[in-house]
Amino acid sequence: MLLLLKNKIEVSLFSFYFILLIINQTSYSQEPIYQHFGVDEGLPSSQIYDICQTKNGHIWFATDKGISRYNGYEFENFDTSDGLPGNVVLRFYPLENGEIWGYCNNSRALFYFNEKFSGFKLYKHNNIMAKELKIKAIVKSVSIDKFKTIYLGGDNINGELLIKNNGTIERKYTNKNFYDSITPHKHIVLNKNFKNGDSYFLTLGKNTIEKNFSTIQQKKNHHQAVYLIPNKKAVFMDGVSVKIINSDKTVIAIKNSGEPLRLKVIDSTRFFVGYHYGGAKIINNKGDVKQEYLKDKSVTNFLIDNEGGYWFTTLNSGVYYVKKPSIIFLQPQNTNVSLHINSLVKKNNQLLIGYYNGDFAELQVNKSFNFKKAKLIFPPAIVEYDSIFDKTYTIFNNQLLINKKLSVEFYALKISEPTLNGTVFESYSSGFYEISKQKDFFLDKRILDVSLWKKDTLLATHSGIFKKMKGRLVALSAESKLLGFRSDDIDVTSDGNVLFIATQGAGVVVYGEKIYNITTKEGLTSDIVNEIYIENDNTILACTNKGLNRIVFNNKGFSITYIDKNSGLLSNEVEDVEVINDTLFVATKDGLCYMPKSILDAKKSDSIYLKIKEVKINDVIYTYSEYPKLNYTENKITFFVEGISFGNNSNLEYHYRLKEIDNKWSVTKNRTISFPNLKHGNYTFQIRACLGSKCYSEEQLEYPFIIKPPFWVSWWFYTLCFLVFSGFIYLFFKIRVLTYNKDIIREFIRLIIQKLKNGETYIEIRMNGEDVKILTKEICYIKSSGNYLDIITLDKSYTIRCKIGDFITTTPDAFEYLRVHRFYIIRIDKVTSKSKNTVTIKEHIIPVGETYLKQLDHIQF
Secondary structure, three states: OOEEOOOOOOHHHHHHHHHHHHEOOOOEEEEEOEEEEOHHHOOOOOOEEEEEEOOOOOEEEEEEOEEEEEOOOOEEEEOHHHOOOOOOEEEEEEOOOOOEEEEEOOOOEEEEEOOOOOOOEEOOOHHHHHHHOOOOOEEEEEEEOOOOOEEEEEEOOOEEEEEOOOOOEEEEOOOOOOOOOOOOOOEEEEOOOEOOEOOEEEEOOHHHHHHOEEEEOOOOOOOEEEEEEOOOEEEEEOOOOEEEEEOOOOEEEEOOOOOEEEEEEEEOOEEEEEEOOOEEEEEEOOOOEEEEEOOOOOEEEEEEOOOOOEEEEEOOOOEEEEOOOOOEEEEEOOOOOOOOEEEEEEEOOEEEEEEOOOOEEEEOOOOOEEEEOOOOOOOOOEEEEEOOOOEEEEEEOOEEEEOOEEEEEOOOOEEOOOOOOOOOEEEEOOEEEEOOOOEEEEOOOOEEEEEEEOOEEEEEEOOEEEEEEOOEEEEHHHOOHHHHOOEEEEEEOOOOOOEEEEEEOOOEEEEOOOEEEEOHHHOOOOOEEEEEEEEEOOEEEEEEOOEEEEEEEEOOEEEEEEEOHHHOOOOOOEEEEEEEOOEEEEEEOOEEEEEEHHHHOOOOOOOOEEEEEEEEEOOEEOOOOOOOEEOOOOOOEEEEEEEEOOOOHHHEEEEEEEOOOOOOOEEEOOOEEEEOOOOOEEEEEEEEEEEOOEEOHHHOEEEEEEEOOOHHHOHHHHHHHHHHHHHHHHHHHHOOHHHHOHHHHHHHHHHHHHHHHOOOOEEEEEEOOEEEEEEHHHEEEEEEEOOEEEEEEOOOEEEEEOOHHHHHHHOOOHHHEEEEEOOEEEEHHHOOEEOOOEEEEOOEEEEOOHHHHHHHHHOOO
16 A cells, blocks of 8 residues: 655755765775685695796796696696695796796706697706705796796895806806895896897996996895886896886885785786785876776786686786686675666766665765665665656655655656656556656556557556456457566657567567567577666667677667676676766666676687597597597597587587588587497598687687498498399309299398398487487397486496386487386387296396287397
8 A cells, every 4th residue: 555745745854864864884805806726626735936928828827835737727836746846836937939937946957848838848947047046045036038048036045046058157247245144235137138038137337337227235035126118117026125227217105005026017008016915006106006907916917818808816816817807896895785787777977776675875986885774675776867857766764755855655666768758657566657657557457667669558467468448458468478577677769659568488578660589599598587788779679687788770680789797797686777977887686786888799719729638439538649540430529629618618619510421510519529329431530619609610610530331331242242242143053053042031131131231320319418429239138217218238237317118219220129118118120038927138137017018029030
């Protein structure tokens, strides 16, 4: 029952009531959406020193317990038992030729590996290097020139140590007082630019200091120098602070967040700094901090992967991955604040937020919050804004507020979007309310939304769309079944020509000159749509339970792009969306996040790293480099493939086929692809990676192999059989058998010819996540167990989900099978004997049901 409070309440009295009950301030942080990896996820340690990505897509981590390789699915860990010279790996030094060099601190040794990873190789002059290094020396800088001379610099290393390819030692920029305890501060000097990394070292030499980019080392251990622009602008980390030094010796000091741990150049305009318990910063070449991350962590390094994802390694907290750095989560610092958002609306450049637990908030332009706590946990808060008449509508504490003034008090499900003339409706469980006229319309249906379209009042309900006529409702499902689905939102384009309907089960229904719907078949992430946002007459946003979709209409139809949790969104359950300028605000079950609108542009990875990681023949790994030529008994081939996409690995699919026998591509997300019963022949296995409708054909891989035929299908065996058979026929004719038993000989010849011409057929099943082909002539019988079938063959059994009554119709040679019992189907040619109520196959006695006894007549020996 509605209780109308006809504006007789004094504004001052209500304001006191409003403030007394609901105002509660809270603060929000702006953070990207992190994914954490630690020991529980497969890393060997939470102490990560360095990170790099090889050209084939793998990401490598240097830790205090060896190194780890990640492919988007699992970690593969390596230590001294795998060929490393030590487990404490401090740094990686990637080279342009694809090699990755590393330094082990405890063994004072260098090692390297190539991008294809054929194992670890030790630097051939490790013994010479170890002898030249002091006990407390820690190598920081490793550079290699085109002559394979290695340049070393670091803590407690006097100047620069050079080890030539032939093992000759050379020292530069040394000073005899370098190791004196009373020696003044050493200088960090950045040497000439190397293609394979910046070379820096410590020295006391004044001439060297003056002629190069340099700064005083303030503290041991954590120092580094890198070029932003070669020979023009450099960044130094002196153990205490970070500074930018220009070629004219001017210095820009960076405000610290703690002791700096690591520098890394992103490009000529930006660089990364990691701090001890001070997080990470991305700073521009003017010294301005542009982004901050993980403010309470000790960040040791940073990587932008090939898909634009951010990776942060830490000293004691593992690895943090940001799939979409442009997506920012507005996270409340108060853990008692709800995250689940019910509705959003733009008011000028502010964002009004209604929470599912009844709370309300205003997000200002500077991303600050004005938060109001609800008196009641239920119902959800609802917000709407009329930009033409500058009116804000809010459902808060079961009260309708218009421009923060109380209008009416009751429970509402939704506030409709204002029309051009300012008409706004409230929907509730037994009708709807026209706010401007303060008029109720009581109905026998739960109204979820109301919209005016072409002078008609349309109502969204659990049972579809209805048109309100005089005193009655008319179901529009008579026009189209698509209008009979539950609808939660109805929106009309600005020109009034097209109606968009959010349905539960039919996707987005478009009601214009014709009625049609857009579903998962056309690329929508889900057919359950919660809300529709009309950006313009050609573009809409659809909020679903599996992400946010953008639908752009054009002369050819429409195109769909989307973002979901797999591609970086906070949650798949999107409740509402709002666009302010070029920023997209997405309300989800798990909170509010914002991102640039361009994130929904149709952009895919330029390539997907794909490789055939392993081949097994009859379950044995094939280790030879040449493509296999197999015997006819080696007919089970299994491929283990690996596609690497850190940003989209959950959506990555593999399209595969055997080129010679498959015209169509099979699709799977399983990385193990098996062909268990291949007949002899020449084959080419083809595999390609796909994301949605985009397949990366340019990275398609092929793997040819041959299965040799058995001797009895070779040409010489056929020739021999023909000669023997001809001789046999000749002998029979010779002794005139044909004259006495023509019918027997004719049948005998027919059976032989049928046997020789008999082709091999297969049945395809899916078991344990693998696609399996079974040679039908090897099937003995089928046994039913509820909704599952056991397929018994000559050498093994398979279990599939299928009803026994449906099995025969799915086989390519149905006439070869006979159902003899409610639980059994037999293959006729495998029966070795029969009795009045049983048949025997391979020593298995199979009962024959009473209703199937006549079937025994079909079994002839």
